[in-house]
Amino acid sequence: MSNPDLSQAAVQHSESGLRINPEVFVKKLPTLSYQQGTLFVEQASVQQLAEQYGTPLYVYSKQAILDAYTAYTTSFAAIDHQVCYAVKANSNLAVLSVLAKAGAGFDLVSSGELARVLAVGADPSKIVFSGVGKTVTELTAALKAGIGCFNVESLSELDTLNAVAAELNVKAPISIRVNPDVDAKTHPYISTGLKDNKFGISHDIAVAAYQHAASLEHLQIVGIDCHIGSQLTEIDPFVAALDKVCELIEALKKVGIELQHIDLGGGLGVIYIDEEVAKVSEFAAALLPKLQELGLKVFFEPGRSIVANAGMLVTKVEVLKPTEHRDFAIVDAAMNDLIRPALYQAEMAVIPVQTASQVSQKSWDIVGAVCETGDFLAKKRLLSLAVGDILAITGAGAYGFVMSSNYNSRPRPAEVMVSGDKHQVVRARETVAQLFETESTFDID
């Protein structure tokens, strides 16, 4: 047992674990606040949302999404640009429709994502299609939809896309995704711009790849693209990548290939606990002089920095299980609902929805009920917990629900969006019956 934290530090690391002062911590996050000791998203009480909709529950703030989007559009207002939100980060139709209405374009990696953005009325000309393994069916669907650009990732994709476009008698607008071989200094699973990664076409053969593209009748070269990784906290790798892409743009001019746009991908990091993360305005200040000199339209593909801190996973403490070595708080969310801690050793903040109870803290491992030791949401967190308490895992708006599964036959959580004091279920909680409605017993003898 230790005393309640009296300091004003948002986060303290110690031998016994991580102590978060929730009231100070949420000041760093958009649209979250404590009102009389209860956590609010905009003007909605999280305790009430949990009671009304049940837990585990994903909760999103419309305002936080719009503010994060606007940070890009205002920071880059001086140049012709288009923000193409990376749908993979959170593909709920509510999130997509809020962004489409605000003028965002979209960055896709599958025809499933294409169908989603078309369903919310996205402007096809603002869509870019990334991904290393686009199938003929996907290329066809995207060409028929009239998307703005294919970010091509291999020589073979150039040939396949040319053939598909010929079949439809159209010209496919393309960028080549170059792999600039820049270290993004992030988790190895989400670093994409190194020679060893499967992404993009190597910087060394990029000019030859463009010349090949130029020789193909049904391709129209419109841009150049790169994306070096995700959860980047520093700006230097972006600047290094931009420098390499600028060199290529010069080399392309020399062989008579002129471009209309440059796509810098996504990747800007967010605060999960106490990371020092560059702000969008700082990112813009570092890149703008070079981009202005270049004079091309600039595309961005941010995902995480738009939605991560606009969302949380709300969960209830089901069982408290102190043991001789570790104290476990077993909650009703698990790795199937939020896999980031298990998959990337990601540390995400866990804060109480009611602060009044924070009187005698212990170091808890917050775990789910899934039958795996890797099923943890947070380790060594100083919290004062009782069965039935509601907790919020912040930063869960990106790569949260989209990466969820039904492992252990667990129905996936509901998703709710808040705007002011209003809220709406934007995805109903799955039912157990839905989990096997498309299955059958095997009836052949």
Ligand code: LLP
């Ligand atoms: N563009 C491309 C081509 C990408 O591959 C990605 C992310 C993005 C844009 C968006 O990056 P962001 O702005 O969100 O960093 N599941 C992992 C993250 C995987 C990111 C994959 N690519 C996680 O939970 O950390």
